[in-house]
Amino acid sequence: MTSNLDRRARTHLLREDGQEDVCFATYAPSTGAMRTTAVLNDLVLPSRGERQVHGNVSFSGSYVVRAASMAASQGLGIALMHSHPDGAGWQGMSLVDHTTEHSYARLAETITGYPLVGMTLAGDKTWSARKWHVDRGPHDAESVRIVGTKLQVSWNHRHRPGPVSTTAQVRTVSAWGEAMQANLVRLRVLVVGVGTVGVDVAIRLVQAGVQHVAVMDFDTVELINLDRLLSATRLDAALHRSKVAVALRAMRAASTALEPVLAGHDLSVCEPAGETMALDYDVIFSCVDRPWPRAVLNQLAYSDLIPVVDGGLAVEPFVDGGMRNATWRAHVVTPGRPCMQCSGQISGAQVARDRAGLLDDETYIRTAGLRPPSRENVSLLAPAVTAAMLGQFVSLTVAPGGLGVPEPLRFSLSSHTLEHLPVETSAGCTYEDATGCGDRRPSLVKEHPAAEITRQNRAHRARRASVRVRRFGQDMLEAAARVIKLC
């Protein structure tokens, strides 16, 4: 849920008189490859006579029908929320809770077509949640995420116990304490684009102990990448290894978690399978520079409430040599902060051209008088972009001083100035208007021919390279055998 909705629900459910209370919320499902999330939309507060507060709380069947009918008219499901004012941490269900939720699970699902979600708010502001199956009963959620300028997560310790920190993490833990570390390392983090900055970000995350880190990229390591791609070798380029495989190798070597769960997705986030995979994660790093994938991530930040840490480097060389300036910027795309379109990072026209494949068409770029995509990149400056993005990630998750993420930040190298960019959400922003719509998001994904061609080329070239390596290996053996004979 958004932090705004969390605040409104707490105001209603945690009463000044200390009694329990109840309300409904509508939700949209958000379906990933491995997990389903109920993205809360709005509260349906009780009208007069629909609930009675008497220490505990009870409510009428007509309240359930009203909330479910309202949700159904918008194509949404409902969540039944109640409070345990004296509770702390993830809450179990009392017999009364179980009986009440069970008795309305079938009715809610019949009216809305979606399973009833039960939620409990403890007095210490911890949420707990479960999804009801009308025959099999409740299934406990893994976590409840509150998303805004901070990401606050209530963890179900039974499903996701906080990992024990390792000796290798002592210095990291000393920065923010065991409890914060346990929160941080349980987040599922996806890095989209493992070029210069992406691979660096992924390595830093696993070094800090984050358990679930995945990388997504469809590209292949080339010789031209070696001046800035951490851990990539000439052999990787010669064997046409995928960037994902090379990043994973570096991540496995760097991880300090006891049981790391690292994954590589050889996909584009613009493909349906890539988008579905992305929905399994709690935070996404956008380390891609093309407008289409950035638009897809920009959308997920609002429609599915997955904060996206975005950043990039722009180098301005003089045409006759030398450098005019370099700037790098970083921001978090999340409810409460403007989206990439409002902050001028992408435009509808650029996204449409990229989706149509026109940005891969040099003839079109020339005849349309467009600037070709910028290719300047410098390994000496890339760590500054990584640092700027990781700083935003720490602000989002650890929130030093209780503050969350700032407005977009931009550093200018020539003048050494850091600007807080005063951008605001535009009226009628379609991305931010779609906040919380989950699977009903307007689709931006489709087949991505450039990704498909890159994967096919790699498979073809890798087969030829592996034949060469096998032959080379045989020659070496024969040469060694001759040397041994001579000896």
Ligand SMILES: [Zn+2]
């Ligand atoms: Zn209860």
Ligand SMILES: [Zn+2]
């Ligand atoms: Zn916007």
